[in-house]
Amino acid sequence: MKTPCYKPSLTERLAALLFPERCVSCRTEGMLLCPRCFRSIRPNIHPVHSNPRGICSITKLYTPCHYHHNPALRKALHHFKYRYYKKVGYYLAPLLYRTLLNDLPPPGTHIVPIPLHKKRKAFRGFNQSHVLATHLSSYIHFPVTPLLKRVKKTTSQATLSRKERRSNLIDAFTLCLDNPPPRTTPLLLIDDVCTTLSTFKSAAETLQNHGYTIILCTALAQA
Numbered sequence: 001m002k003t004p005c006y007k008p009s010l011t012e013r014l015a016a017l018l019f020p021e022r023c024v025s026c027r028t029e030g031m032l033l034c035p036r037c038f039r040s041i042r043p044n045i046h047p048v049h050s051n052p053r054g055i056c057s058i059t060k061l062y063t064p065c066h067y068h069h070n071p072a073l074r075k076a077l078h079h080f081k082y083r084y085y086k087k088v089g090y091y092l093a094p095l096l097y098r099t100l101l102n103d104l105p106p107p108g109t110h111i112v113p114i115p116l117h118k119k120r121k122a123f124r125g126f127n128q129s130h131v132l133a134t135h136l137s138s139y140i141h142f143p144v145t146p147l148l149k150r151v152k153k154t155t156s157q158a159t160l161s162r163k164e165r166r167s168n169l170i171d172a173f174t175l176c177l178d179n180p181p182p183r184t185t186p187l188l189l190i191d192d193v194c195t196t197l198s199t200f201k202s203a204a205e206t207l208q209n210h211g212y213t214i215i216l217c218t219a220l221a222q223a
């Protein structure tokens, strides 16, 4: 797969003159993820799973890459999430697209980003899942529908044990009821990294409780 070709705005071009971008992984000057580091990100051997780990609310799970086996991806995700490099999402979305091509979601699917709590989103300035969803949509041409709302300010999942992750997410999500798509619509939940699947499970159960039955999930990396 080719390295994505980003078309910068005038402001971004001017900023690049003053502060040249460097690859987040190898520090080569020119772009945030250089072609060599992008090509080094190896795909998962088994990227598609039906009802993963017996979770019946998740119809299918797509996991393009393994988090721990890909140093360039780990660094890119770190800059994306914790150093607020929003543009990194542009470079990573093709990895999602490549994996979806193995087993395309049904026609009419809506992409649903996993939401952040409004306070966390205000702090970061963007929802990284929504950024990925928007860029993925430009490849796969499914609409992005922010159908879920995070109503509970949860502790970061990365800091918790498996048991704590499950309880942390109880009643974390609710449905945005302004003009939701019909209940027969297939939904593709999108997140950046999944570990125990607790977040996907909680979000999928919320959607299932509101009548949705085809719930696909994808995250860039499985840890």
Ligand SMILES: [Zn+2]
Binding pocket: 023, 024, 025, 026, 027, 028, 033, 034, 035, 036, 037, 038
């Ligand atoms: Zn590089």
